[in-house]
Amino acid sequence: MKSADQIQQSSVTRFLEKMPTIVKCVSFLSVLLLPVIALAAGADTKPMSVEYRDVPWIGSRNLIWIVAQQHLLLAGFVLGVPIFAWVCEIVGWKTGEKRYDNLAKEFTKLLTSAYATTALFGGILLFLLIGLYPKLMAYLSEMFFPSFMIYCLLFLAETAVLYMYWYGWDYMQGNKKAFHLFLGFLLNLFALGIMAIPNSWATFQASPVVVADGDAWVRAWTAMQNPTWMPVNIHRLIANVVLGGFIVGAYAGIRYLLAVSQEEREHYDWMGYVGNFIGVFGMLPLPFAGYWLMREVYQYNQQMGITLMGGFLAWLFILQAMLIGVLFLGANYYFWMGIAHRIPGSEKQYKKPIMAMLVILLLCLGVWMTPHTLVASLAEAQKMGGTHHPLLGVFGVMSAKMTVANIMILVTFMSFIMYWRAGKQETAGWAKAAKVMMNVLLAIAGIAVIVLGVWGYFVPAIIRINYFSVAQVLIVGFIMVTFTPLTWLLLKSAKTTTEMVWGKMPIRAGYSLVLNAVMVILLMSLMGYARSSSRVHWHIYGVMRDTSEYAFSPALGYAAAFMSLNTFVYCLLVSFIFWVATLGDKAKAQQAKAEMSDVPAGAAPTMAGGAPSSRENIESGILENHK
């Protein structure tokens, strides 16, 4: 006979076994937070005897670097995916096209599987920070303790809503769909809070404000409202969408490469297209958000801005330009391949514009990558007539870089418009006038951006930053805002001349989707290093100095090797998570195949141009057959 203790123990074990992984992770995280609470409570009274602890061989800073990077990248994916999964679901609901609903569900499946790992890495990171940087964590806990509580509550709410959203997907169809969409809204709302609160901790480290007396809530709120908090929030929100989009695209790209049936190829070709579209859609406003962030950094502390853009991190921005350039080229290349392979006959029609776009993109990339100063010997400098090359020096300044960034955005947007219009013949009476107007507007916009860029050389920097750069952004924004609805209206009544054919993309399309994802991950790692290094030898800029042996910022080469390692580890981790998440699908597919063999001839629908919907058609065919 079991004793009471044994019974209790076995019921606890059963409870733990039944407890879903995410809940376990949240509980684990909550337990991890307890030492933080204790640390915060004791911060006033107990002297901090240990300021730092080290980890042999790898070093405390490197260990934190790896874990924090993995956590941030996973978190970026987890917070970005719900945004477009929800939008996709709305599109499916509004248009009645089931394939969008299925795609949203597939996005959410990836999200659910990545969620637990993100929480796990968050827990490990917290553990390591408390153990390795106790003095800093005590200070931050003292400052932000109330926000920790809000963060925990938001995390619990997010987990609960995610459960309902994911597990209730099939149940909440029909007249319950509106409630499911409301859950999706809540999911994104809580995710926004989960992103914004830790952002305030990190941005406080870079741009602290003096916190006057007041209760803990007032102090925490004051510290949260530091100058770079909001720009970072916006920048990260957009970047998360970009990361999520391109990772979903890479997932689809790999699945496309691994596909064994035409049906799979069609589905993942379409999914890859959607992922790339989401990534590009987010990427277009991202440079503007980055520009705003840098502007705030300069306004907060000019020295910090100079460290970033003109100091030891200056070359980092050349690498950033290279990565962004490859990303723009990769995203455009994928669009162009889509025109050539999905819309037969369009290749010839768009060959010349594509070539022109490629040349413009390469020229712009060349300008963006031009450094302001060159590493030159004395003799070389004398030949150049100074440290600035007479021609290249002109392209090394912000006026040129802002101009080419805007043009690259414009070109990418036009690539998308071109893809959208390919294979369709406008029938509206006003179509010709609209197309002429669009061409004229595009030409005026391009010229205006260039003129403002050149003019920027002849006015004081403050005029360029406050007016010219803003005007360039507004011009490009105006083109996007007017062209998108206009094209939609044009195509609403257009007749399709060539049916879209999915699943015919060449192998290199899958690789280009993978390349885009790698570029985005590297970019996020690179800019994370920039943000962290801009604090130089301060844990909290100007307030708490880093007195550990790792107070230095490593050179770019060492940092890049670390970023590559982090990116590789992340890619493997995400691949493993997605592989695990799709194990169930394989079993289902095998089962469906087995059941399909019982379906009488003609019961399975034929695959039309919109082939991605064939999966649910097959499923519905099976259901019909069962009925």
Place this chain on the structure above:
Amino acid sequence: MSEVALLQIIGLCVVGTGILILLFIKGMFLRVIGFVAMVLGSFSLIALGVPQVASLPPAIEKFDLAKVKSPDDLAAIGQKIFFSKGQCALCHSIGPSESARCPDLNGIGAKLAPEFIYESLTQPQAYIYLDFRHASQPEEYPARMPHINKDPIGLTKPEIYSVIAFLQKMSGADITITVEDVMESQEEHDEAVEVAFMTNADSLDTGAAENDVDP
């Protein structure tokens, strides 16, 4: 072998492995891994090709008041405190600035008496001037002045005196804070620390004694 050379060799090996995988391995997933390795290795090699500059932290400066010989030395220490431990420059500027969240302190040392500045630093809510210049409509500033002698900034009295000396100097006024004032305040500070230590030690002893008592 330098760190850069070592990393370059590793980078080349990674790129080479990626190329070999793409050339000889048929498995699609492994080929993707090889492709990613090639891209990442190339990125590292490019980053290793640009000028390598690490940012080393400056030596930690200690404010040794025993070495102060003149008011100018005091002002020099005050300047360092103003821009570092005192965190004054987080909000205040010296001269007009768009980004300053609190009043411009240019000329303040000549306008205000050192006693008033001391009180403004240690009891910022005692008298509130919305705009100390009185040149225009009173202006609200987004940041509230903290007690500078309390946590988290916690400047000591000699350090506050040094900052006042700096404010006077940069305003072009005579430095009225004397070395003797600072030394005196240093002694007061040391005594206060000693008393606090003794009190703390006493309470610890008492606590220990209480703990020794059996219930």
